[in-house]
Amino acid sequence: MKSKSSKKKYWLYTLLIALILAINSAVYSDISVDDLKVEYANEHSKFIEIDGMQVHYRIEGEGFPIVLIHGTASSLHTWNAWTKELKKTNTIIRMDLPAFGLTGPNKSADYSIKSYTTFLDQFLNQIAIDSFHLAGNSLGGNIAWNYAAEHPNKVDKLILVDASGLPTNKPQPAVFKMAKTPVVSNLFLYVTPKFFIKKNMKEVYADDTKIANDLVSRYHKMALRKGNRQAFIDRARMDFKLGSKANIDKLKSIQNSTLLIWGAQDNWIPLDNGKRMDSVMQNSKLVVLENSGHLPMEENPEESVAILKDFIEIR
Template sequence: MKKNSKKKYLFYAILIGLILLIKGAVYSDISVEVLKEKYANEHSKFVEIDGMQVHYRDEGKGMPIVLIHGTGASLHTWDYWASKLKEKHRVVRMDLPAFGLTGANSNGDYSIENYTNFLTKFLHKAELDSMYLVGNSLGGNIAWNFTAENPEAVKKLVLVDASGLPTNKPQPWIFKMAKTPIVNSMFLYVTPRAVIKDNIEQVYEDDSKISEDLITRYHEMALREGNRKAFIDRAKTDFKLGDNSNLEKLKSIKNKTLLIWGENDNWIPLDNGKRMDSLMPNSKLIIVKNSGHVPMEESPKESLLLFEDFINN
């Protein structure tokens, strides 16, 4: 009888512990209006595209530079680059659909084709027909697809750890989770700060560069109303990585292209950069030492210098 009582108390103790653990990881959506107060500034603008209020910033004057972020990020990932480049250039960056203050796309289509169409519409609204085009990760994939279709609009192309080719690495666990039924439903409510921190640690090589403010920004942007569902929908999208049409598209890009790659990228490894460089007829690959998947954020000075040398020469 006593053994049964002990088992029962142990069961209840574990159950209560799990409830408290889950409760501490449950976060409600944050309204875009609340986030605007913290993450929009005097340079922030909003333009309607496909029913979305797209958040973007347009700063400086001169030859335009368009910066496109990657999965889970926002236009803030380019803060350092933008702060320096706007002194001599017009710098335009946006929150892609599914991310940042822009939020979910009403049609739920997160294919590269739809993202490329979105970029085309955005550039038209911003009255941009000639630019230096820069993209990181997913943003890089969008950038090179756009360039393949609109080569005359891109003066020079810069791809920072860009996606678009299959990797020899297993898919990051958060994408696997987003594709798993039931588990992905929990993600709509249970989104621990620790999960976001772990993700950032995966894309950074040097964890000492990860600040609490950085984690907070990524976490709060993930909690923007609609973004968690959008992340799940995007993760389930088949991007057809590495099919023949994809490879031929890369080969067709004649624009001068700089490939900037973090030496220790755990999401899209350096081998992908080398293969992309071998496919593109007018490209140059430069490796950023001691850096991961987001060198423009983790190694901003080094990566910006590479970019400036490229566009100025």
């Protein structure tokens, strides 16, 4: 018969083995950009060098340009449905921002809004686009309205989809808190299970049934792109708070005709933020999508793109 001491050791060893197996099953190696290109680049994909980065972008369609900017941990693929519709009447330009998608990290690890607006201007200058509608979601929306404030003559109409840039008056999403915690963030560089990605997607979608397996796989694989996990941590640690007054003053300065599209069920950047943006901007219109979360262009693309088309008067 086993002693109590032996039984205790047995259960400790069992627990240790279970923990090791759990960690091993959640450890994912980096994926090379060349391997990801096979699956996530297509005939429209191009690469352009900016500050040592090979920036992945696509230009599709003909007509007046619309530039689309994705949010944190996303990629240009978030605009697939919008692009399919809008390229019938317009030239659609989208890119993977530094730190994300196939573009990956920049050498300076500077992911401030100023760095992003500078990057956007460099990118648009290199592809010779100087007049366009500008749309952005979340972080991309933050970049878009800051860019419009700095380059008002280049932007015709501005479209902000659940844009960041004002305090949310609620705790940060757990994934950002984790990235700011030293021990946890170091673990994130190796332990990035697929279920963790799906959990975060459930936070930004209003309807979980719309989260398809291939969608989760794309977000997961893009997160594993070599350098992207460290870049996400660096980006999450950036302090975007210039102070609410500074941001409000900058928002007030924007004269461009602006459409605010907001998911009523956005748990990351709540509808109240959209209402506050609308109240301080000089020439804005807020449209609320009752059945959308943080990513209306993914979750309800037909409804959200119809609102955009009406705003820019596509018939």
